[in-house]
Amino acid sequence: MSRSQRRRTTSSWAVLTRLLVAGCAALALLAGGFFQNATVRAQDGSPVAAECDAPDLPPGTPTPQMDGSPEAEIDASPAAEPEGDEEDEATPEGGAPADEATTQEAVAAVENLVNCLNSGDYEGVVALFTENFLQSEFGTTNPYDAVVGLEGLTFQDFEIGDVTTYPDGRLAVEVAYLESEYQYVHERWWLVQDGEYWKLDGCDTLRPEPEGDTAVVGVALGSPEDEYALVPNAEAVTQSEVLILHAQNKGQETHMLAVLKLPEGVTLEQVMQDPALEDQVEFIGALDYLEPGQEQDLALVDLPPGEYTLACFFAAPDGKTHLEHGMVATITVNAPA
Numbered sequence: 001m002s003r004s005q006r007r008r009t010t011s012s013w014a015v016l017t018r019l020l021v022a023g024c025a026a027l028a029l030l031a032g033g034f035f036q037n038a039t040v041r042a043q044d045g046s047p048v049a050a051e052c053d054a055p056d057l058p059p060g061t062p063t064p065q066m067d068g069s070p071e072a073e074i075d076a077s078p079a080a081e082p083e084g085d086e087e088d089e090a091t092p093e094g095g096a097p098a099d100e101a102t103t104q105e106a107v108a109a110v111e112n113l114v115n116c117l118n119s120g121d122y123e124g125v126v127a128l129f130t131e132n133f134l135q136s137e138f139g140t141t142n143p144y145d146a147v148v149g150l151e152g153l154t155f156q157d158f159e160i161g162d163v164t165t166y167p168d169g170r171l172a173v174e175v176a177y178l179e180s181e182y183q184y185v186h187e188r189w190w191l192v193q194d195g196e197y198w199k200l201d202g203c204d205t206l207r208p209e210p211e212g213d214t215a216v217v218g219v220a221l222g223s224p225e226d227e228y229a230l231v232p233n234a235e236a237v238t239q240s241e242v243l244i245l246h247a248q249n250k251g252q253e254t255h256m257l258a259v260l261k262l263p264e265g266v267t268l269e270q271v272m273q274d275p276a277l278e279d280q281v282e283f284i285g286a287l288d289y290l291e292p293g294q295e296q297d298l299a300l301v302d303l304p305p306g307e308y309t310l311a312c313f314f315a316a317p318d319g320k321t322h323l324e325h326g327m328v329a330t331i332t333v334n335a336p337a
Contacts, residue, residue: 052116054124055197062144095164095172106163106171109191109198114155122150130192130201137203156181169193170201176208183285184210184242184299208299212241217331219310221290222251228325230257230310236332239305243333245298249290253314255322257298259284260309268309268328284308305335 098106116124126134126143138146161174171191179185186209190202218233228251237243247257261282262271271277287298310329312322 051112052119052121052124053112054116054121054127055195057123057127057143060142060144062148063140063142092166092172095166098163098165098171102165102171103163105198106173106191107160110160110173110175110189113200114158117150118154122147125150128197128199130194130199133199133201171198174206176210178301180283180285182300182303184208184301205296208244208297210242210299210301212301214242214244215240216244216246219245219247219257219329221247221249221255221257221312221327222253222292224250227251227253228312228316228322228327230312230327230329232310232329232331234331236334238337239303239333239335241302243300243303245287245300245310246295247287247290247298248295249292252292253316253322254292255290255312255327256286256288256314257290258286258311258313259298259300260311261306262309268311268323303333305333307332 113125113128116122116128123143126146129137129143129146131141134141134143134146138149140146156178158177159175161176163174164172166172169192173189173191174186175189176184176186186206188204188206189200190204191198192201193199215237217237220229220231220233223229223231232245245257245259249255260268261284262268263277263280266277266280271281284303285298285300287296290296308331310331312327314322316322316325
């Protein structure tokens with residue numbers, strides 16, 4: 001689950017409407033088969049059966065879309081960051097390690113939420129969201145809008161870490177998982193109790209630090225001379241267990257960083273012009289909503305050798321996407337000698 005609200009791009013291709021859906025990391029990053037065969041794992045690493053225990057949603061339907069083409073219904077402009085929804089590396093003050101009984105409750109609640117997702121019970125997942133979470137992550141309090149955004153999603157290699165209690169009754173649970181086949185995510189999930197259920201009320205993005213030999217490539221997004229420059233500090237890197245793309249927004253606009261694998265010899269411009277190429281584009285990972293001056297790491301695990309495309313799809317003030325202004329680059333992962 002990512003920490004900020006994503007919105008779809010004005011591009012007509014389906015891969016990007018799967019890429020930039022509202023939500024907190026994987027729960028709303030992609031719709032499609034990227035998370036198939038995923039399993040939830042408890043603190044001891046053992047698989048958990050995919051069963052869902054959730055209250056029923058009240059009767060309702062998704063909010064009707066505006067008339068017009070799908071492109072007209074998609075907004076690529078960055079949404080305002082929800083208040084208080086900022087990256088936080090340190091544990092917030094005032095918390096204390098949960099006792100054994102509370103830890104078991106929190107672990108069971110998180111496992112249950114993820115099991116709902118992996119079993120395809122999207123209404124069950126949304127029923128375990130608070131109204132605050134729906135508003136901050138999906139931009140709506142209509143739960144059926146969120147249901148639509150979750151269809152087709154599951155988790156891979158989900159792990160649960162420390163549980164912390166707070167005087168206001170909230171619980172903070174550290175989690176890690178694969179957001180796509182390759183992107184490793186580390187987050188803090190906030191739970192609040194609502195009757196017999198613990199519900200997801202928010203999340204913070206933490207620094208991703210997967211284990212393994214690591215290579216780091218810096219990626220500059222924008223510059224004082226060129227707002228739409230996208231420049232990795234290396235054109236190629238040797239394959240390692242972990243590849244960190246350290247993104248720095250050096251411009252004046254909000255940027256994002258998407259990593260895609262295109263068919264050999266095909267450019268993003270060609271994909272945009274030929275819908276037949278859409279299904280051949282592989283999503284690798286993404287960072288969203290890097291404000292001017294902000295830095296963030298994109299951690300990719302076991303990324304195969306090949307050429308990868310880096311791009312920003314947000315909308316510029318003139319209505320064009322940053323991609324259309326040339327905000328695109330490539331990086332090659334070479335096999336070890």
